[in-house]
Amino acid sequence: MLKKIVVSGANGKMGREVVRMIAGKDDFELVGAVDVTGVGEDINQLLSLDAPVVRISDDLAETLDQTQADAVIDFTNPTVVMDNIKVTSQKGIDIVVGATGITEVDLEKIEKMSQENGNKVIIAPNFAIGAILMMQFAQQAAKLMDNVEIIELHHDKKIDAPSGTAIKTAELISKNLSKKKGKVEEIEKITGARGGEHDDINIHSVRLPGFVAHQEVIFGGLGQTLTIRHDSINRKSFMPGVELAVRKLDEIEGVVYGLDNLIEI
Numbered sequence: 001m002l003k004k005i006v007v008s009g010a011n012g013k014m015g016r017e018v019v020r021m022i023a024g025k026d027d028f029e030l031v032g033a034v035d036v037t038g039v040g041e042d043i044n045q046l047l048s049l050d051a052p053v054v055r056i057s058d059d060l061a062e063t064l065d066q067t068q069a070d071a072v073i074d075f076t077n078p079t080v081v082m083d084n085i086k087v088t089s090q091k092g093i094d095i096v097v098g099a100t101g102i103t104e105v106d107l108e109k110i111e112k113m114s115q116e117n118g119n120k121v122i123i124a125p126n127f128a129i130g131a132i133l134m135m136q137f138a139q140q141a142a143k144l145m146d147n148v149e150i151i152e153l154h155h156d157k158k159i160d161a162p163s164g165t166a167i168k169t170a171e172l173i174s175k176n177l178s179k180k181k182g183k184v185e186e187i188e189k190i191t192g193a194r195g196g197e198h199d200d201i202n203i204h205s206v207r208l209p210g211f212v213a214h215q216e217v218i219f220g221g222l223g224q225t226l227t228i229r230h231d232s233i234n235r236k237s238f239m240p241g242v243e244l245a246v247r248k249l250d251e252i253e254g255v256v257y258g259l260d261n262l263i264e265i
């Protein structure tokens with residue numbers, strides 16, 4: 001069945017890739033594009049796509065009223081994503097959320113909204129299959145190696161740190177650590193030199209031009225280290241996961257957090 005989709009953050013780096021992905025699927029149709037940049041312009045023309053005119057609007061609620069969309073895909077940013085989830089819930093429209101910054105407190109609010117309004121929500125900090133595997137392998141390794149730190153490396157336009165992926169990885173790993181790391185009295189000569197801590201795991205964020213999205217999970221043991229690394233070398237890496245999530249909306253109930261809950265590994 002044809003899926004009518006609105007993309008929120010359509011004119012951003014990920015949004016544009018999603019619009020291209022939709023144009024390549026016979027059973028997906030882009031019916032709305034929402035962004036705060038390029039308002040009034042035809043997103044398909046901006047991307048040189050041979051597809052009907054879809055003008056960028058800056059109003060998600062209005063776009064949903066005008067389009068009879070089946071689903072929204074959101075790749076905005078951590079400051080606005082909760083507002084967008086709220087709007088879709090109020091309208092009873094399903095949503096796939098790629099924008100990061102969703103906290104555990106936010107998740108509880110989203111669960112409540114979904115229950116009240118009957119819409120479905122899929123949230124994934126990372127849609128790349130390799131990243132899902134990297135997180136799973138790290139979770140496994142944590143059962144046998146207790147000492148671990150995370151280094152995530154991203155492009156210099158990324159506004160949030162640490163990445164959503166690093167936060168999710170730390171949460172997954174910490175469940176399996178048998179003992180908390182032994183603390184030595186550290187002297188941090190420059191504040192932040194040891195990174196930030198989430199669930200007792202140090203996370204280091206690198207931001208440089210040339211990177212897209214990369215993460216290393218480094219375990220240390222007696223006379224050995226284990227490094228599990230994933231690299232997204234372009235944004236197409238996320239598209240099969242986004243497509244899968246849109247299709248899975250028909251099968252799930254309520255809210256799903258993490259692509260690992262939608263695929264068998």
Ligand SMILES: NC(=O)C1=CN([C@@H]2O[C@H](COP(=O)(O)OP(=O)(O)OC[C@H]3O[C@@H](n4cnc5c(N)ncnc54)[C@H](OP(=O)(O)O)[C@@H]3O)[C@@H](O)[C@H]2O)C=CC1
Binds near residue numbers: 128
């Ligand atoms: N889950 C995953 O697999 C992935 C998640 N991400 C996440 O997706 C998000 C977007 O990343 P990226 O595309 O690189 O970022 P961009 O900044 O390139 O894109 C975000 C777009 O959303 C726009 N925007 C800002 N406010 C609103 C609003 N209220 N309504 C609609 N659009 C708005 C921005 O406009 P303006 O620039 O003018 O602010 C921009 O065009 C980030 O949170 C990132 O971490 C990224 C890659 C993969």
Ligand SMILES: O=C(O)C1=N[C@H](C(=O)O)C[C@H](O)C1
Binds near residue numbers: 158162165
């Ligand atoms: O901003 C990005 O680029 C990315 N954001 C997500 C995150 O914060 O984990 C996913 C991926 O790392 C790319």
